Amino acid sequence: MLGLAASAYAQQAPDQSGDEIVRLSPFSVQESADMGRYQAAESTSGSRVRMDLMDSTQSISVLTNEFLSDIGTTQLLDAVKYVAGIGPSNGPDTMDIMSIRGFQNWELTTVDGFGQTSYINLDPVVVERIEIVKGPNAIIAPQGLPGGVVNSVTKRPLFKNSGSVSYQVGRYDANRAEIDANYVVKDDKLALRVVGAFTDSDRYMKEKYSQNFTVMPMLTYRISPSTELTAQVMAYNATSTLMSAPVSIYAVGRRNVHIMEGLPRDFALSNRDDNRHESSQRAHFFLTSQITDKLSMRLAGKWAQQSSRASEMNPSSPRDANGNLLDPQPIQVNPITGEWEWDGVIRSDTPRFTLAGAKDTTDRHHGNLQSDFVFEHLGQGWKSQTVAGYALSYRSSSGGYKNAFAAPLNGSTLFDLTDSSYIPASYIVDADWAANNSLRNRSHQVYLYQVLNLFDDRLVLSGSLSQNRFFSGRTDNLSGTSTDERAEATLPSAGIVYKLTPEVSLYYGYSEQEILGIAAPGDLIPAHTTPSRQHEGGLRLRLFDGRLYTTFSYFDIQQDGIWEGNPANWIDPLAPKQPAVTSNRTSKGFEFEFAWAPTKNISVIGSYTEFKSRDQSDRRYAHVAEKMAGIWGSYSFSETGSLRGLSFGIGASYVGERPADAGGQYTTPPQGFQPVRYQAMFWLPSYTEVEANATYRFNKHWRAQLVIKNLLDRDYIKAATNRTIYPSTPINPKLTIRYEF
Numbered sequence: 001m002l003g004l005a006a007s008a009y010a011q012q013a014p015d016q017s018g019d020e021i022v023r024l025s026p027f028s029v030q031e032s033a034d035m036g037r038y039q040a041a042e043s044t045s046g047s048r049v050r051m052d053l054m055d056s057t058q059s060i061s062v063l064t065n066e067f068l069s070d071i072g073t074t075q076l077l078d079a080v081k082y083v084a085g086i087g088p089s090n091g092p093d094t095m096d097i098m099s100i101r102g103f104q105n106w107e108l109t110t111v112d113g114f115g116q117t118s119y120i121n122l123d124p125v126v127v128e129r130i131e132i133v134k135g136p137n138a139i140i141a142p143q144g145l146p147g148g149v150v151n152s153v154t155k156r157p158l159f160k161n162s163g164s165v166s167y168q169v170g171r172y173d174a175n176r177a178e179i180d181a182n183y184v185v186k187d188d189k190l191a192l193r194v195v196g197a198f199t200d201s202d203r204y205m206k207e208k209y210s211q212n213f214t215v216m217p218m219l220t221y222r223i224s225p226s227t228e229l230t231a232q233v234m235a236y237n238a239t240s241t242l243m244s245a246p247v248s249i250y251a252v253g254r255r256n257v258h259i260m261e262g263l264p265r266d267f268a269l270s271n272r273d274d275n276r277h278e279s280s281q282r283a284h285f286f287l288t289s290q291i292t293d294k295l296s297m298r299l300a301g302k303w304a305q306q307s308s309r310a311s312e313m314n315p316s317s318p319r320d321a322n323g324n325l326l327d328p329q330p331i332q333v334n335p336i337t338g339e340w341e342w343d344g345v346i347r348s349d350t351p352r353f354t355l356a357g358a359k360d361t362t363d364r365h366h367g368n369l370q371s372d373f374v375f376e377h378l379g380q381g382w383k384s385q386t387v388a389g390y391a392l393s394y395r396s397s398s399g400g401y402k403n404a405f406a407a408p409l410n411g412s413t414l415f416d417l418t419d420s421s422y423i424p425a426s427y428i429v430d431a432d433w434a435a436n437n438s439l440r441n442r443s444h445q446v447y448l449y450q451v452l453n454l455f456d457d458r459l460v461l462s463g464s465l466s467q468n469r470f471f472s473g474r475t476d477n478l479s480g481t482s483t484d485e486r487a488e489a490t491l492p493s494a495g496i497v498y499k500l501t502p503e504v505s506l507y508y509g510y511s512e513q514e515i516l517g518i519a520a521p522g523d524l525i526p527a528h529t530t531p532s533r534q535h536e537g538g539l540r541l542r543l544f545d546g547r548l549y550t551t552f553s554y555f556d557i558q559q560d561g562i563w564e565g566n567p568a569n570w571i572d573p574l575a576p577k578q579p580a581v582t583s584n585r586t587s588k589g590f591e592f593e594f595a596w597a598p599t600k601n602i603s604v605i606g607s608y609t610e611f612k613s614r615d616q617s618d619r620r621y622a623h624v625a626e627k628m629a630g631i632w633g634s635y636s637f638s639e640t641g642s643l644r645g646l647s648f649g650i651g652a653s654y655v656g657e658r659p660a661d662a663g664g665q666y667t668t669p670p671q672g673f674q675p676v677r678y679q680a681m682f683w684l685p686s687y688t689e690v691e692a693n694a695t696y697r698f699n700k701h702w703r704a705q706l707v708i709k710n711l712l713d714r715d716y717i718k719a720a721t722n723r724t725i726y727p728s729t730p731i732n733p734k735l736t737i738r739y740e741f
Contacts, residue, residue, distance in 0.1 A: 437477060
């Protein structure tokens with residue numbers, strides 16, 4: 001992944017006349033407070049330089065710091081669920097996993113444009129704002145997610161003395177302290193800032209908890225009026241547990257999708273040792289310079305070291321008292337249709353389970369170096385911006401997993417989970433590795449990006465060309481065998497924006513990406529790449545001096561070169577293997593989103609998404625809701641009335657039904673029938689979550705905020721993995737007291 005600089009303040013260029021012209025760096029954004037608390041006019045995450053959102057040929061959404069604060073953000077998904085096209089995926093508790101236009105962003109979120117690989121969620125204390133670029137984009141992520149990139153822009157030093165400390169208490173996921181202190185060492189020359197947080201909270205389910213210590217000191221040094229350096233060091237040490245529980249053994253299709261019969265809603269399968277832990281140290285730097293009145297440059301880099309440990313316990317298929325698989329199983333797959341079925345008759349009132357999982361250990365190092373040069377020219381009725389740059393990326397990891405099993409309870413490794421004597425299981429880990437590998441990944445990119453604003457900014461033409469080289473090497477540390485894979489891709493993009501008026505624009509964009517795939521010799525899958533492309537068009541409105549910003553868009557993404565084993569190999573495993581086959585995937589549909597501040601006291605943000613994410617057989621993908629919506633509004637009372645200092649907000653987010661799984665296995669049908677894909681074992685029902693807040697400012701120093709999650713105390717399922725589900729946390733009020741100085 002690549003680095004982006006997004007300073008929170010402008011730079012002053014060298015004198016260009018006797019009038020002291022002040023010119024904003026092309027790597028910085030500047031927002032107007034008059035537009036509204038949730039409004040943004042610019043972003044740096046679409047093309048690595050500042051861009052007016054009205055000029056973009058891709059959907060770009062921005063979530064401001066005010067919005068993140070109002071909703072009480074504890075993880076990225078809290079906020080981005082209000083953005084069109086983004087919803088939960090299969091793991092809501094860790095790794096900031098989410099679905100973007102139908103594609104799961106596994107290890108593909110970015111921080112300041114630098115790719116992050118993490119077992120835990122990013123602590124929001126370091127985040128200033130979130131910028132989301134929808135669809136493939138070879139400039140910022142040539143090997144990124146086809147659905148888009150969620151980029152967290154971090155806080156930076158400010159040239160004013162300020163700060164705050166706060167403490168939060170609550171029912172669940174609270175007990176958190178934060179600090180944010182900014183100090184100007186020398187006016188307009190050197191500023192220091194440190195942000196940090198410590199969390200030690202219990203989660204809703206028994207034995208589940210979250211601990212996180214994150215700190216990020218930073219400095220900004222203005223080497224000259226036109227050159228500035230920002231350096232950051234972020235370190236964290238975090239542990240989190242997954243809040244999953246076994247689903248009913250009769251869950252099939254849309255029936256009986258709930259926690260297994262006889263288990264409490266806060267049931268814990270395993271104890272506190274079943275968790276994800278990670279410690280990391282990261283260093284970032286951003287150097288920007290205004291070389292001439294037309295030429296600017298930026299150099300950015302990152303180095304990170306991580307140590308991760310993770311475990312996860314899962315129940316087996318149900319068994320009888322002797323440890324044998326139930327025969328027949330309560331639910332079975334129809335070998336002709338691939339559908340799972342339960343006849344409503346076959347039951348097991350006292351099923352037993354074995355509990356097993358894995359202990360994963362991984363150490364990683366990754367680094368990035370990126371440089372950009374921007375040449376801007378202003379003519380009579382037109383302007384031009386040319387951006388050229390390169391990026392180097394490196395990542396290595398070493399580690400693997402060991403099989404693990406639940407320690408015996410009362411001398412038995414068969415567990416009746418509904419027995420009142422059951423206690424959350426502990427782990428016994430095998431001494432030997434089940435798998436242990438070393439991985440090395442490198443990439444190199446050079447690119448050229450051109451924007452032309454013509455006819456007094458009525459017409460905007462843009463295009464880019466990105467040349468990319470990828471390398472991936474893998475060594476099996478147990479056998480000593482190694483494999484290397486290489487690829488090269490030239491990826492274009494192009495687009496046009498036509499402004500019917502300065503407030504109304506039509507746009508169309510085309511973009512590409514290409515991912516280096518992984519060979520699987522056992523399934524006869526060769527080394528390959530998986531390209532994707534997107535067509536997107538839409539309408540944007542920016543009305544009432546920017547207080548209303550709206551986007552209507554239609555997108556069509558296709559991903560090709562998805563390799564899988566040949567289904568014929570499932571019929572007779574002893575027959576010679578048939579060559580692997582390729583398929584494609586499409587994701588297409590409509591999005592609508594807006595940010596509106598009708599008055600100084602009211603701010604509203606909302607979205608609606610309806611799309612289809614399907615394979616070439618029109619089969620839906622796991623964990624992807626094809627209908628989503630969200631709306632949040634806040635109101636602040638007048639600064640002079642009896643209720644001055646008081647504000648409140650309320651919001652709701654809707655997630656449509658989605659398959660809980662979509663296994664790649666094929667059935668073994670009777671003679672005369674063809675193998676078919678297994679269909680989803682069960683579906684997660686749609687749900688709507690309501691949340692609210694109330695904030696009161698006592699004076700210029702003291703402020704209190706009450707945030708209530710799941711205001712209506714609804715019992716719903718957030719996600720699923722295998723035969724476990726993630727139930728919702730009940731109504732959850734959290735109170736934060738903040739002192740500002």
